[in-house]
Amino acid sequence: MGTRVELRARRRGGACRALGLACGAALASVTACGSADAAPLAHREVLPNGIVLLVAERPAVPIVAVRVLTRAGAVYDPADRAGLANLTGAVLTRGTAKRTGPELDSAIEFVGGSVEAGANRDSITVSMTAQKKDLALGLDLVSEVVLTPTFPEAEVARKVSEIQAAIKRSEEDPGTVAARALSRLVFDGHAYGRPVEGTRESVGRLTRDDVVKFYRERSRPGTTVVAVVGAVTVDEARREIMARFGSWSRPADPLAAVPAATAPAAAREETVTRELTQTTIMFGRQAILQTDPDYFPMAVASYVLGGGSASRLYTRVREESGLAYSVYSWVAPWRYGASFAVSAQTRTAEVPRVVTMIREELARMGREPVAERELTLAKQYLIGSFPLRLDTSGKVADFLVAVEDRGLGLDYADRYKERIGRVTAADVQRVAAKYLTPAAFSLVIVGDTK
Amino acid sequence: MRIAILLPLIVSLLASSSARAADRVVAATLDNGLRVLLLEDQRSPIVSFQVWYRVGSRNEQRGSTGIAHFLEHMMFKGTPSHGPKQFARLVEENGGQDNAFTSQDVTSYYVDIAADKLDLVIDLEADRMQNLLLDPKEIASEREVVIEERRTRTEDDPSGFLGEEVSSIAFKAHAYGAPIIGWMDDIKRVTPEEIRAFYKTYYVPNNAVVVAVGAFRAADTLEKIKKRFGRIPRGKVPPPMLAVEPAQNGERRVVVRKQAELPIVYMAWHVPNHRSDDAVALEVLSTILSGGRASRLYRDLVYQRQLALEAGGDNAYFSIDPNLFWFWATPMPGQTPEKLETELSAHMERLKTEPVTDEELARAKNQLEAAFVYQEDSVHQRASLLARFELIGAFALKDSFLAKVRAITAADLTRVARTWFAPERKSVGVLLPKS
Numbered sequence: 001m002g003t004r005v006e007l008r009a010r011r012r013g014g015a016c017r018a019l020g021l022a023c024g025a026a027l028a029s030v031t032a033c034g035s036a037d038a039a040p041l042a043h044r045e046v047l048p049n050g051i052v053l054l055v056a057e058r059p060a061v062p063i064v065a066v067r068v069l070t071r072a073g074a075v076y077d078p079a080d081r082a083g084l085a086n087l088t089g090a091v092l093t094r095g096t097a098k099r100t101g102p103e104l105d106s107a108i109e110f111v112g113g114s115v116e117a118g119a120n121r122d123s124i125t126v127s128m129t130a131q132k133k134d135l136a137l138g139l140d141l142v143s144e145v146v147l148t149p150t151f152p153e154a155e156v157a158r159k160v161s162e163i164q165a166a167i168k169r170s171e172e173d174p175g176t177v178a179a180r181a182l183s184r185l186v187f188d189g190h191a192y193g194r195p196v197e198g199t200r201e202s203v204g205r206l207t208r209d210d211v212v213k214f215y216r217e218r219s220r221p222g223t224t225v226v227a228v229v230g231a232v233t234v235d236e237a238r239r240e241i242m243a244r245f246g247s248w249s250r251p252a253d254p255l256a257a258v259p260a261a262t263a264p265a266a267a268r269e270e271t272v273t274r275e276l277t278q279t280t281i282m283f284g285r286q287a288i289l290q291t292d293p294d295y296f297p298m299a300v301a302s303y304v305l306g307g308g309s310a311s312r313l314y315t316r317v318r319e320e321s322g323l324a325y326s327v328y329s330w331v332a333p334w335r336y337g338a339s340f341a342v343s344a345q346t347r348t349a350e351v352p353r354v355v356t357m358i359r360e361e362l363a364r365m366g367r368e369p370v371a372e373r374e375l376t377l378a379k380q381y382l383i384g385s386f387p388l389r390l391d392t393s394g395k396v397a398d399f400l401v402a403v404e405d406r407g408l409g410l411d412y413a414d415r416y417k418e419r420i421g422r423v424t425a426a427d428v429q430r431v432a433a434k435y436l437t438p439a440a441f442s443l444v445i446v447g448d449t450k
Numbered sequence: 451m452r453i454a455i456l457l458p459l460i461v462s463l464l465a466s467s468s469a470r471a472a473d474r475v476v477a478a479t480l481d482n483g484l485r486v487l488l489l490e491d492q493r494s495p496i497v498s499f500q501v502w503y504r505v506g507s508r509n510e511q512r513g514s515t516g517i518a519h520f521l522e523h524m525m526f527k528g529t530p531s532h533g534p535k536q537f538a539r540l541v542e543e544n545g546g547q548d549n550a551f552t553s554q555d556v557t558s559y560y561v562d563i564a565a566d567k568l569d570l571v572i573d574l575e576a577d578r579m580q581n582l583l584l585d586p587k588e589i590a591s592e593r594e595v596v597i598e599e600r601r602t603r604t605e606d607d608p609s610g611f612l613g614e615e616v617s618s619i620a621f622k623a624h625a626y627g628a629p630i631i632g633w634m635d636d637i638k639r640v641t642p643e644e645i646r647a648f649y650k651t652y653y654v655p656n657n658a659v660v661v662a663v664g665a666f667r668a669a670d671t672l673e674k675i676k677k678r679f680g681r682i683p684r685g686k687v688p689p690p691m692l693a694v695e696p697a698q699n700g701e702r703r704v705v706v707r708k709q710a711e712l713p714i715v716y717m718a719w720h721v722p723n724h725r726s727d728d729a730v731a732l733e734v735l736s737t738i739l740s741g742g743r744a745s746r747l748y749r750d751l752v753y754q755r756q757l758a759l760e761a762g763g764d765n766a767y768f769s770i771d772p773n774l775f776w777f778w779a780t781p782m783p784g785q786t787p788e789k790l791e792t793e794l795s796a797h798m799e800r801l802k803t804e805p806v807t808d809e810e811l812a813r814a815k816n817q818l819e820a821a822f823v824y825q826e827d828s829v830h831q832r833a834s835l836l837a838r839f840e841l842i843g844a845f846a847l848k849d850s851f852l853a854k855v856r857a858i859t860a861a862d863l864t865r866v867a868r869t870w871f872a873p874e875r876k877s878v879g880v881l882l883p884k885s
Contacts (some may be wrong), residue, residue: 102753377543
């Protein structure tokens with residue numbers, strides 16, 4: 001409705017916006033959660049065929065959000081087939097045993113709902129939103145997409161050229177270019193180092209047979225998580241999911257394991273030249289999984305350093321020096337590895353100054369304890385903002401499938417709150433000394449470096 | 451067939467009648483002119499508190515563009531009682547999230563926070579409505595931040611860059627022709643005195659709307675707002691914006707070359723805003739063109755013929771003054787912007803001669819209606835939607851909007867397409883990648 005032209009005071013994220021691919025937004029929300037109350041977030045049960053069903057009743061608004069997560073992300077791409085999971089996710093809704101892609105689009109959009117599918121590093125997620133009155137139709141479509149996709153040859157070809165064009169265009173977005181290069185440096189030798197979307201060349205080599213084989217192998221009830229959130233009861237959700245997914249059987253053959261990411265031999269620097277007025281600076285290194293007890297001090301450290309508009313980097317680089325509009329740090333935990341990154345965009349002439357400031361602030365985190373007020377602010381923000389992060393059925397559903405997939409348990413929200421609450425200045429300093437030493441960070445610079 | 455189309459409409463009509471905004475919103479206008487809208491929503495222990503000022507780039511003069519947005523940045527730079535940086539700090543240490551945005555018509559500030567922290571937020575917002583420091587030293591440093599923001603959004607972003615060029619040729623009299631962020635030289639030049647004068651003129655209670663949705667008791671919250679905001683004296687009525695954009699008498703065109711991977715095509719027509727009933731028809735038309743994958747532009751240009759990587763359109767329904775209806779497309783590699791422009795125009799011409807199908811019309815109506823239901827899910831979105839309707843006249847227009855949508859016929863769409871999409875009212879922008 002004509003509201004697309006609005007300028008925000010502050011910007012967060014942005015590193016992976018250009019491709020329109022799932023970039024782990026749900027997973028990022030897991031990084032900052034603590035429950036405000038002790039009520040269970042959702043009902044959980046394992047269906048006879050192994051599907052984990054999570055249901056959260058939110059009766060007030062007549063809508064339902066559904067997520068079906070399958071452990072079929074880019075991390076499982078064969079080394080010579082980068083982009084396969086992403087292509088599979090993109091073609092998943094493009095034809096089922098009952099409907100063509102356009103028929104499916106028309107059916108759900110006619111009732112004002114949506115059915116989408118997409119891959120990220122760890123999984124393919126099918127997402128559906130509909131009004132309560134259209135739940136049966138929405139679930140029919142979701143189950144068709146998950147259980148009987150036909151991956152028509154022509155649709156695979158279409159998506160291949162679309163993805164190739166999107167990759168080409170993403171080369172004009174410095175944030176995407178930097179994030180892609182940084183992943184390659186930080187996860188050198190691991191599947192996380194490859195771009196989820198692949199490269200134009202790798203995607204060009206993918207065939208329908210690759211897609212069919214990949215999905216047949218990866219899609220199975222035992223590694224599928226279904227979340228149903230909204231104006232629905234547990235009984236109703238169980239009945240509707242069982243009716244559609246109950247007879248899906250488990251294959252017997254085990255899945256090949258993916259090794260956990262290990263730190264690369266050395267930090268590296270890379271420069272990408274682009275004719276731009278501003279330069280993007282991105283530091284990164286591997287960090288820790290959410291299952292590691294040090295994850296909680298790490299989350300606090302990241303918030304103090306570059307998490308909000310009271311953070312050290314925001315204060316020094318933006319507020320005091322006027323060197324950047326956008327400067328922030330974040331922890332990105334995935335299933336087999338995690339990264340910690342710092343990013344800033346500044347005028348080209350000031351790159352050395354900003355790089356120095358970031359290095360100094362990284363080092364200071366491990367050298368001296370954080371001040372009491374900084375610690376309190378970070379902890380209270382991380383704990384207190386939890387309900388805000390789960391304020392829609394869609395966000396709750398994203399959170400539930402992510403928590404389940406990572407094996408964090410439905411009490412994760414409460415545990416997070418409790419663990420964050422216990423973090424001391426000494427914990428932050430210890431973890432920072434271990435993980436935030438500047439020398440361990442790879443660095444990518446994208447801009448007019450000539 | 452006909453029943454299949456009508457049924458969802460009837461059902462959704464019933465579903466939404468229970469959610470009429472007008473029934474439950476507590477609305478008041480304080481003695482100083484501040485408009486207050488409160489809606490209780492007890493689902494979660496949170497509240498969205500928003501202050502919307504009726505000022506944006508629309509209110510700016512040539513030579514000092516970007517001042518509304520610059521001031522928005524300065525609103526985070528402190529008052530005598532809450533020093534620089536304290537605002538965001540206080541919000542964060544109370545577990546809240548805050549931000550702000552500036553558009554052509556409005557400047558909006560929000561805090562989403564635990565409901566038991568509402569008093570703090572009321573105090574902070576009332577304080578910065580009246581007592582902003584606007585320290586010249588802080589202005590000097592924030593100027594550099596805004597310049598960096600402009601580099602990110604415009605200088606180094608092909609789509610932002612082209613959008614600015616097209617707006618600037620589409621308007622010759624009205625301030626909508628200038629970018630919200632301002633021209634670079636204006637950002638560099640604007641003085642602390644001008645920013646202060648702008649603040650004094652527009653940041654007055656009689657030029658603002660406070661909206662809160664969340665877990666509070668409306669009567670109590672209204673009392674608190676009265677107590678805290680009520681002390682702020684009413685200001686002079688801000689000067690009216692008198693510029694009227696003259697009718698466009700011929701096609702306008704701009705072609706820019708920039709480092710980019712793919713070309714972009716923009717087309718924009720002058721259209722009426724919410725004051726005209728045609729605006730609702732344009733909203734439906736925009737949805738038929740670009741609402742989802744079953745929409746015309748996606749299905750034809752992106753899907754069937756693979757001419758575009760993306761194609762879409764957008765109508766400016768909520769605009770305070772008449773604004774633009776945008777069309778855009780990104781050609782696939784190997785396709786030319788000329789081809790896409792021809793195809794976008796062909797879609798527009800088709801709307802003038804051939805009625806949309808019953809299915810297309812019903813789908814668009816259902817999509818618009820469902821979007822309203824989805825917005826109800828979040829207190830933040832509920833508050834924003836109330837504010838947007840209040841700013842174009844009254845929050846209760848939210849309810850009549852859907853009734854107007856339902857009344858639109860295929861003939862209405864043909865008529866508005868013929869009325870508003872004449873070739874001589876069109877502005878075209880093409881971005882070509884620099885080789």
